[in-house]
Amino acid sequence: MTRVLLLLALLAAPMAHGEAPSRVRRLALLVGVNDGGPGRARLRYAASDAQSFARVLGELGGVTPADRVMLLETGRAGLLEGFTRLKALAESARASGAHRVEVLLYYSGHSDDEGLLLQGERMDYGELRRALGTLPADVRIAVLDSCASGAFARRKGGSPRPAFLVDSGVQVKGQAILTSSSEDEASQESDRLGGSFFTHHLVSGLRGAADVTRDGRVTLNEAYQFAFNETLARTERTQGGAQHPAYDIEMAGTGDLVMTDLRxxxxxxxxxxxxxxxxxxxxxxxxxxxxxxxxxxxxxxxxxxxxxxxxxxxxxxxxxxxxxxxxxxxxxxxxxxxFSSVLSEATVSRGGPAGAEAEVSAVGPARRRVPFNASLVPGVSFNALVAGEAPVENAFALGVVNDGTALHGAALGLGANVYGEEVRGLSAAVGMNMAGGKTRGVQASVGLNISGGALNGMQAAVGANWAGGSVEVGQLAAGVNVAMGSVSGVQGSAGVNVAAGDFRGAQATAGVNVTRGAFRGLQLASGINMTQKGFHGAQVAAGVNWAGGALSGVQVSSGFNRAQGLSGLQLGLLNVGGDVTGAQVGLVNIGGVVKGGQVGLLNVAKEVHGVPLGLLSFVKEGQRHVEFWSSDIQLTNVGVKLGSQYVYSTLVAGIGPDDRFQRFSLGLGVGVHLPLSSRFWVDVDTVASGVHSREEPFQGETLLAQARVMAGFQIFSHFAVFAGPTYNAYFAFSPEGPRSITTMKVSEHKLGSDGTVQHWPGLQLGLRI
CATH class of the missing domain: 2.60.40.10 (Immunoglobulins)
Known part of the structure; x- marks a missing residue:
């Protein structure tokens, strides 16, 4: 997994040389992405590391909030947009008369030996160098905290040279690249630190720990050397292995590059x-x-x-x-x-495969390993007999209530298994399983499973499952599943599934699914699916689908679908999609700016760039017209046209006073509006109507199909006249329907034993308001 801190020059000219600080502009682009895509373990601290770095730049590095661009959980397009915004800031700084422009780009996330990995998308190092090189700045620094990030430093053939510059001058220009590891090493993050090793020690150095000269300023050289030494020392004893930060520098001029001023x-x-x-x-x-x-x-x-x-x-x-x-x-x-006890520290390789996790030994009282424990109740067990009250780690336990400090193996309890710290392996009980710390393996019970920390494995219960941290693999319960962190896997229940963080995988329930973070995958429920942030995938429910952020995928329900924004399909009785790129299909569809289609009885939108098909389509920036006209079929006709700028639906009705109101028609059509100029337009549509007798309405089986062309002239903003030809086909399927409906000459043919079909060209003339 990779964290890429692209740090662009924070390099103030020393005040001793008299350069006015107001003429120096420091700009920063900071990016944090936990998601590297399929097959990559999700990082925990990429976003928070970017925010930590932003704080030290704001407090000690002279980068104002207006000169920072922060991007969290973004993709390749978002990073390119960030470069565009940073470039615009740099150009503005030049135009405002800044003597020096110094830029910093920080990326924290995933990478490999070819490039950055952003939510399953790649930006190769060549493209990254080109984007960095286009920034109009005097100094550019890129810092990459990531697996194999040393590959970026060697791309242009950089060779080791004396660490940065230590002259007393200030006229330094060029580019420097710092990486958290060599090209064939993993970069790691730590639960104890709450971030990556390299970023944590780099920020510590910038806050003053690296100020070896004690002059109140931390230079790039001091910060890098401190981060190098501390990162190497603190990773030598992890399972991920020693981590060697690297660098490549292309600088000209003299002077220290001052990163932070403690004063x-x-x-x-x-x-x-x-x-x-x-x-x-x-x-x-x-x-x-x-x-x-x-x-x-x-x-x-x-x-x-x-x-x-x-x-x-x-x-x-x-x-x-x-x-x-x-x-x-x-x-x-x-x-x-x-000082009090220091908790164990778990590390995850940045860019390594899912599950690539190492741990550092805990500092505290040593555990007594008791391979086998037989227990009735706590205190009446082999653990108590052998170890007394000392911390105990079991490999196998069998009893009514098994308890201990940790389990690395299997525990079978008739009543419960209770362990104060981590559990690795199988914990099975009729009543309850509890782990005070992390769980790696399986917890199975009829009643309740509790993991106080993260779960890397499976919880299965008839009652409920609870994980105090993230979940990898899954939770299955007849009752309730709760994960207080992110989930990568499956939650399945007959009751309620809850994930407090992001979710990647599937939630399935007969009741309610709730994810408080972003969701990527499938939510399936008989009741309600709900996410508070963005959704990528499919929500399928018999009741309600709710996405609090943008949805990219499909929502299908027999009730209500709602998304903050939609890129895909909504299919349900009532669809509310915000801005829509795709389609809404239902009885009622409501959207903002719709790029695609709405198909339903009632469609409502602000704008539609596509096709709204419905009995009524209300588009704020579209068409809303009432038309009156006469034709060869009926003397008096009225119609309502509703739709987008170019596509509309129309409801039509007509009556013929010329035949003593013995005949009337009702119909529905769809058409296109073609504006030719500011005043001239043409409408082309097809309309299907039923023609009925007043004495026996709706008894006869008839169909009037019309193709119409209307050329119009806009006299005033809300008044136009139109005229045009029609071609008509009238089907009378039974003797009860009217037989003659036009004054024009018709061609008539038999249609079965009782029916006829007539067709003829016609004409209509009318006005629009």
């Missing part, structure tokens, strides 16, 4: 000279903001936003922690801290 921060944390150990700084929400190894003998300062923080320290196998509040305009010293 610009409104609050600071001063790490005193005597403080030492590995420090973890978390904000009030618990997010890890900075991590660094502090050595004794020199002070350091971190640039942070005002607020409440918690600092943990690892030193000599001991842990300590401190809480503090940073206030506006003040530097707060930190001399000592007390």
């Amino acid at each position: 610009a921060t409104s609050a600071g944390l001063v790490l005193t000279e005597a403080l030492e150990g590995r420090l973890y700084v978390r904000d009030e929400s618990g997010a890890l903001v900075v991590e660094l190894m502090k050595t004794a003998g020199r002070p350091a300062e971190l640039g942070l936003a005002p607020g409440r923080y918690r600092v943990r320290r690892e030193l000599g196998g001991g842990m300590s922690e401190a809480s503090l509040v940073l206030t506006e305009g003040k530097s707060t010293p930190l001399a000592a801290a007390h």
